[in-house]
Amino acid sequence: MGVNSYPAQVLATGIMWLVLLMPVVFWAVWITSQAARIDVKHLTFVAVLVFVELASVMAPRFGVFSRLNWNWQGKLLEIAWVLLLTVLPGYSLARLGLNVYWVPGSLPWLGTAAVIAVLLGLLPWMQGMRMLPDRETWLFELTMPSVAEELVFRGVFQSLLNETFGRSWRFGSAEFGWGALITAALFTIAHAAVFGRNLHLMTSVAGAMHAAAAAGLLGWVRERAGSVWPCVALHSVVNVTPFLATWVFMPR
Numbered sequence: 001m002g003v004n005s006y007p008a009q010v011l012a013t014g015i016m017w018l019v020l021l022m023p024v025v026f027w028a029v030w031i032t033s034q035a036a037r038i039d040v041k042h043l044t045f046v047a048v049l050v051f052v053e054l055a056s057v058m059a060p061r062f063g064v065f066s067r068l069n070w071n072w073q074g075k076l077l078e079i080a081w082v083l084l085l086t087v088l089p090g091y092s093l094a095r096l097g098l099n100v101y102w103v104p105g106s107l108p109w110l111g112t113a114a115v116i117a118v119l120l121g122l123l124p125w126m127q128g129m130r131m132l133p134d135r136e137t138w139l140f141e142l143t144m145p146s147v148a149e150e151l152v153f154r155g156v157f158q159s160l161l162n163e164t165f166g167r168s169w170r171f172g173s174a175e176f177g178w179g180a181l182i183t184a185a186l187f188t189i190a191h192a193a194v195f196g197r198n199l200h201l202m203t204s205v206a207g208a209m210h211a212a213a214a215a216g217l218l219g220w221v222r223e224r225a226g227s228v229w230p231c232v233a234l235h236s237v238v239n240v241t242p243f244l245a246t247w248v249f250m251p252r
Helices: 006-032 040-057 063-067 072-085 106-126 135-165 178-190 205-225 229-249
Strands: 169-171 174-176 193-195 201-203
Touching: 006 040, 006 135, 006 178, 006 193, 040 072, 040 135, 072 135, 106 205, 106 229, 135 178, 135 205, 135 229, 174 205, 178 205, 205 229
Parallel strands: none
Antiparallel strands: 169 174, 193 201
16 A cells, blocks of 8 residues: 555544544543543544544545546535434434524524624635635535535534533533534644645644634534534635635725
């Protein structure tokens, strides 16, 4: 297996992500195990799903997908594996927060979260990210990253980690716990470091900082609303706000 191979990139990136995540996980396990026994098999399954996620998003593109500028194939595969997970015994859309039901009283909080999402989206624009995207970019950024990543991170990972560690904290009328923090850390790492061809390590400090802020907001919204779908909407707001700001303020 050469270093150029797709399996090598998946394996190297997955190991790196899990190693970087270990300090947070070990801390959570140590604290939580004082009050409850940790299901190691459940936690191991979550780790395996990290590699499933990478295998999906890093898969070589085929057919029409290879001619597109954005990784539509990877995002569709992310959505596909989440939906396949829900047909396994014991899993369901509701268990992963993929339900249309929202916790009563969420709407005012979500309005505040939407304002924060706009401000987070403006940060890249204020730092110089000013471009008018083509139609493919508009359509992709409005849909694919928000749907796929929220189903994976706030849907699968945060939900399953909540089952492992519980939700013993409360902030802004939302109960949350280590699941939200570990998911936020994983989301940040995923936007900060990945191995490319020839196992070249690609990193982004700015990407990590922006992802960490977004993950904190979206993780809290997932718990306050009791559903992933508000996170999908807010994620889209964060993604397209720099483009909208450019379109509005760009000199004619």
